[in-house]
Amino acid sequence: MTVTDTEVVLEADGLTKHFPVRRGVRDLLTRERKVVHAVDDIRLTLRRGRVTALVGESGSGKSTVARLLAQLYGRTSGDIRLHGDSVTVKGGRKFRAYCRRVQMIFQDPFASLNPTHTVRYHLTRALKIHGRSGDTAAELEANLRDLLLRVQLTPPERYLDKFPHELSGGQRQRVSIARALGADPEALLADEPVSMLDVSIRLGVLNLLRDLKERLNLAILYITHDIASARYFADETLVMYAGRMVEGGDSETVTQNPAHPYTRLLIESAPDPDRLDRVGDLQPPEERGTGEPPSLIAPPTGCRFHPRCVHAMPKCSTDLPPRFELPANDDSNRGHWAACWLYEEGAAK
Amino acid sequence: MKEPVLEIKDFCVDYGLGDQGVQAVRDVTLTLHRGEVLGLAGESGSGKSTLAYGVTRLLPPPGVISGGSVVYHPPNGDSYDVMALNDAELRAFRWAETSIVFQGAMNSLNPVHKVSTQMLDVIRAHEPGLTPQARTARAQEMLKLVGISADRMDAYPHQLSGGMRQRVMIGMALVLEPQIVIMDEPTTALDVVMQRQILAQLVELRERLGFSVLFITHDLSLLVEFSDRIAIMYGGRIVEEARSADLYKDSLHPYSEGLLKSFPALRGPRRELAGIPGSPPDLRGMPSGCSFHPRCPHAFDRCSAEIPVLGVPSARNDPDRSVACWLPGRVPVG
Ligand SMILES: Nc1ncnc2c1ncn2[C@@H]1O[C@H](COP(=O)(O)OP(=O)(O)OP(=O)(O)O)[C@@H](O)[C@H]1O
Numbered sequence: 188m189t190v191t192d193t194e195v196v197l198e199a200d201g202l203t204k205h206f207p208v209r210r211g212v213r214d215l216l217t218r219e220r221k222v223v224h225a226v227d228d229i230r231l232t233l234r235r236g237r238v239t240a241l242v243g244e245s246g247s248g249k250s251t252v253a254r255l256l257a258q259l260y261g262r263t264s265g266d267i268r269l270h271g272d273s274v275t276v277k278g279g280r281k282f283r284a285y286c287r288r289v290q291m292i293f294q295d296p297f298a299s300l301n302p303t304h305t306v307r308y309h310l311t312r313a314l315k316i317h318g319r320s321g322d323t324a325a326e327l328e329a330n331l332r333d334l335l336l337r338v339q340l341t342p343p344e345r346y347l348d349k350f351p352h353e354l355s356g357g358q359r360q361r362v363s364i365a366r367a368l369g370a371d372p373e374a375l376l377a378d379e380p381v382s383m384l385d386v387s388i389r390l391g392v393l394n395l396l397r398d399l400k401e402r403l404n405l406a407i408l409y410i411t412h413d414i415a416s417a418r419y420f421a422d423e424t425l426v427m428y429a430g431r432m433v434e435g436g437d438s439e440t441v442t443q444n445p446a447h448p449y450t451r452l453l454i455e456s457a458p459d460p461d462r463l464d465r466v467g468d469l470q471p472p473e474e475r476g477t478g479e480p481p482s483l484i485a486p487p488t489g490c491r492f493h494p495r496c497v498h499a500m501p502k503c504s505t506d507l508p509p510r511f512e513l514p515a516n517d518d519s520n521r522g523h524w525a526a527c528w529l530y531e532e533g534a535a536k
Numbered sequence: 537m538k539e540p541v542l543e544i545k546d547f548c549v550d551y552g553l554g555d556q557g558v559q560a561v562r563d564v565t566l567t568l569h570r571g572e573v574l575g576l577a578g579e580s581g582s583g584k585s586t587l588a589y590g591v592t593r594l595l596p597p598p599g600v601i602s603g604g605s606v607v608y609h610p611p612n613g614d615s616y617d618v619m620a621l622n623d624a625e626l627r628a629f630r631w632a633e634t635s636i637v638f639q640g641a642m643n644s645l646n647p648v649h650k651v652s653t654q655m656l657d658v659i660r661a662h663e664p665g666l667t668p669q670a671r672t673a674r675a676q677e678m679l680k681l682v683g684i685s686a687d688r689m690d691a692y693p694h695q696l697s698g699g700m701r702q703r704v705m706i707g708m709a710l711v712l713e714p715q716i717v718i719m720d721e722p723t724t725a726l727d728v729v730m731q732r733q734i735l736a737q738l739v740e741l742r743e744r745l746g747f748s749v750l751f752i753t754h755d756l757s758l759l760v761e762f763s764d765r766i767a768i769m770y771g772g773r774i775v776e777e778a779r780s781a782d783l784y785k786d787s788l789h790p791y792s793e794g795l796l797k798s799f800p801a802l803r804g805p806r807r808e809l810a811g812i813p814g815s816p817p818d819l820r821g822m823p824s825g826c827s828f829h830p831r832c833p834h835a836f837d838r839c840s841a842e843i844p845v846l847g848v849p850s851a852r853n854d855p856d857r858s859v860a861c862w863l864p865g866r867v868p869v870g
Pocket residue numbers: 206207223224225243244245246247248249250251252412483
């Protein structure tokens with residue numbers, strides 16, 4: 188299977204978000220308006236029955252993309268399309284209608300559930316809002332049980348009347364997922380759904396997401412800073428750097444044959460148990476090139492990675508690299524691209 | 537050649553007293569050797585921080601040390617039990633011989649003082665004999681060692697990125713040239729690129745300055761790569777201890793095995809990921825026998841009845857390994 192053969196659910200095109208920076212006294216004297224270039228020109232496609240991972244370092248704009256897609260933030264420019272129809276919703280009924288189809292799961296399962304309410308309350312509310320609570324008490328009860336079964340909290344009666352603090356982190360995140368499923372959505376936007384969870388229970392939650400993708404044919408956006416987990420759980424992986432997308436393609440290809448110098452740095456830096464005794468060999472970091480993330484108020488011109496890039500050419504600091512398609516050997520790595528001048532036709536590799 | 541620096545024996549820590557009390561660290565015996573990086577891994581709540589603060593007697597109430605000894609061996613001079621020190625001796629021990637980078641330390645720099653001022657204050661407080669020039673030289677040298685260039689010395693904490701602040705904290709921990717450095721999750725808040733830079737620096741500094749490191753994290757894949765030995769904690773106890781390579785290739789405790797199988801590998805063939813079913817134990821209702829038994833795929837009758845003791849496994853004739861498990865071959869010799 189290639190990355191381009193199932194029905195498109197949600198698409199973003201040229202998606203951009205600039206946050207205004209609160210101006211200090213001194214700035215008031217100048218006319219200049221400063222903004223944080225949190226997200227620039229994002230293009231992505233979520234397809235039915237597929238997991239798309241969005242990876243990148245802290246502050247690269249991943250959560251902002253998710254919140255834009257969930258219509259929790261208004262966008263500066265660009266387009267979001269649900270089944271091909273451009274959508275902009277500002278609260279109200281249209282917002283609820285959109286939410287029914289596109290649900291978001293947040294990073295912190297401790298903060299996203301109200302501590303004073305039970306699991307039953309949270310799930311009932313989700314079902315009611317989306318008109319799926321059924322006509323009778325018995326139907327509601329059956330729907331509640333069904334939701335808990337879907338997220339493998341069994342037997343359901345053991346969990347229904349528990350408060351969030353009586354659940355473990357993994358169980359809480361399952362309840363958040365159940366709540367999202369209460370809307371019977373087509374797309375799930377999962378913002379670091381496991382990074383607050385203990386390593387020993389992360390896997391269970393990720394396996395659950397994968398299982399839901401298959402059984403409910405969901406389109407899932409999986410946001411993470413752990414590129415190794417993207418290899419395991421996502422069909423397609425997109426890499427973000429400083430608010431821009433720099434590489435994308437089939438997950439196995441992106442993680443095993445990374446093309447963009449930033450993706451390579453990310454992969455080289457990931458902990459690797461098989462690389463015994465190699466840490467000591469690494470160059471001691473110098474102030475230059477240690478890889479401080481760039482300022483997003485005045486992002487580097489040209490390729491945003493150029494100040495840290497070992498391959499940077501003169502052109503890199505002046506011209507923004509477009510997406511270059513990378514050669515495919517077979518179907519499995521079709522659709523692999525990188526936004527880097529190294530891959531311009533005729534560029535010296 | 538392997539010389540102990542810190543010997544922890546039968547160490548116990550409780551939170552609260554009497555009926556309200558829970559035991560967070562249980563009968564821990566662990567030795568840190570001179571010049572080594574010893575990794576301490578385990579899931580959240582397993583007692584890693586409690587152990588670290590207990591052995592340096594920095595436990596905040598309601599934590600109480602309820603048993604055990606911690607013997608320190610200075611490079612020259614007589615060994616002594618840290619638990620028996622009076623307050624003045626303890627202060628001297630803490631600063632001259634050990635230092636701790638606390639969990640979340642990067643946010644503990646004082647926001648109103650320059651980085652250099654904070655470091656100079658530490659030096660002044662503990663080495664009052666040094667001249668101002670010598671202090672400045674020492675501070676500059678240390679910041680340079682952790683990769684903060686001289687022109688950033690006068691920065692305030694908020695002007696530095698998270699990674700730079702964390703490096704400043706590591707520099708502060710090393711500036712008095714301690715024998716033992718305890719680091720509690722020093723890199724968890726950083727992304728992998730920054731994390732690797734800091735670890736490489738630490739390993740290099742260790743070679744240059746000759747200190748020992750107790751490195752605490754829940755990220756086992758990180759430890760396997762850069763620590764010399766690893767101890768695994770579960771429910772307040774050490775359940776396995778081994779050289780890093782041995783632990784990775786030949787772990788003996790089912791919990792260690794489960795932890796290792798929980799990490800997706802970035803390189804090489806895709807492995808089957810198993811994870812660990814169930815959830816971490818509750819200190820108020822610790823399972824009987826081996827506290828891992830409700831989650832253990834190999835548990836049998838004895839596991840829920842008797843607590844396994846940590847010892848050299850009979851199937852590996854290797855004094856550098858120990859495990860606490862009732863499975864055949866893992867029970868201590870003799
Ligand atoms: N409401 C806001 N106002 C101003 N700036 C913001 C706002 N939200 C995010 N930013 C900025 O936008 C950039 C991207 O932030 P975002 O939270 O999307 O990053 P992220 O990739 O999710 O990072 P992390 O991995 O740390 O969660 C950051 O520089 C952040 O400081």
